[in-house]
Each structure stands twice: as C-alpha cells, then as structure tokens.
Amino acid sequence: MKNRLRILRAEKGWTQAELAGRLDVSRQAVNAIENGKHDPSLSLAFRIAHLFDLTVEQIFAEQRPD
C-alpha cells in the first residue's frame, strides 16, 4: 500500500517523533509506514486521517501492479 504520510508530515513541519507522539505510536512505526514497510491497522489509519483532517482514501491507496 502506498501513502502520502511523509508529504503530509512535511507540510505540517513535524518530525517523525512529533507525529509519533500525536498518534501515540513509536517513531519506528511512523518510519515503517512512510517507507511502505508496514500497513497500518484500520484504527491507526483512521487516527492518521483524523489528525490530518482527511479521509483514509486521501492518504492511503492500494498499490496495483502495472
């Protein structure tokens, strides 16, 4: 799954640690999601969407094979 988390975080001027603090997860989790090495749970995806005032679909998208 691809996502826009890194861009959205940069727009807010937050570090990974700051975003992690706001989401109540570890910095490692934020890093893993940004790098596409972890697909967040539905609960965390909604928390992320709520934090950026967007919908889940506006942040996360399925990575379809070409």
Add this chain to the structure above:
Amino acid sequence: MTAPDTSSPFTSSGEARSRRRRRVFYAICLFSLLLGLATGLGLGLAKDGDLELSRMTAWSFAAIGGLLIGGVSFWFYKWADEVEVKDNLWANTFGMHVAFAVGIPWAILAEMGHASDLSLSIVFLLMAGSAALYYSAVKLWRMI
C-alpha cells in the same frame, strides 16, 4: 506562504508516556523482586517451619523469573504499538515453527530408536534463538 504548524501539544505528552512506560517497567521489576523474595520466604517457612536457605533461594529465583516474565510480557503487550507487537508475534511464530520442525521429527526418530532421546533444552534453545534471529532480521530490514 503559511508557516508550518510546529506546535506539538502531543510531543511532550508522548515523551511523558515514554517516561511513564519506563517507570512501569522498573516498578514491575522491583515488585517482582520483592514478591519473589516474599514468596520464597513464605514457602520456605511453610514447608519446614524454619528457614532453609537453599530451598528459599531456589523458590525465590523461580518466583522472580516467573513474575518478571509474566509482568514484562503484560507490560509489553499493553504498551507496545502495533509494529512492535507484529514483529514480536511473527518472531515467536517463526521460533515455534522451527521448534516443531526440529522437535517432532526428532521425537519420532527417537521413538523408533534411530536418534538419541529428545532434548527439550536444545529444542527450547533453538526456538528462542531462531525467534531472536528473526526479530533482529526484521529490525535490520526496517532500518535499511
């Protein structure tokens, strides 16, 4: 251009949460130690009516070990985030499968007389070692 929102009301609370987690961890260690000592003392007294140091020490260590593992496990799964829980569960699953893959054929061969008796210590060490190896590999992969 709009200035980035650098205010982070949750950052300090995130750090506070980390500190609280550390405090809980140390509290569990201390509590386990004290309870283990009390258990050992109590059991030693109840068994013989007097204090026998070797038995008391053995019970104390066993109780401390059990409580510490139980307490830390509870603390870990309560506080760890989903990435950490996922990595740990997969590592444990991998370790368990290695133990089954080695232990079951070994037990069958031993039963048929084609191998030495099954050593639970070796199987346990293999399980723990492979789980640790898997966990380290996943963490390394995340860092790359």
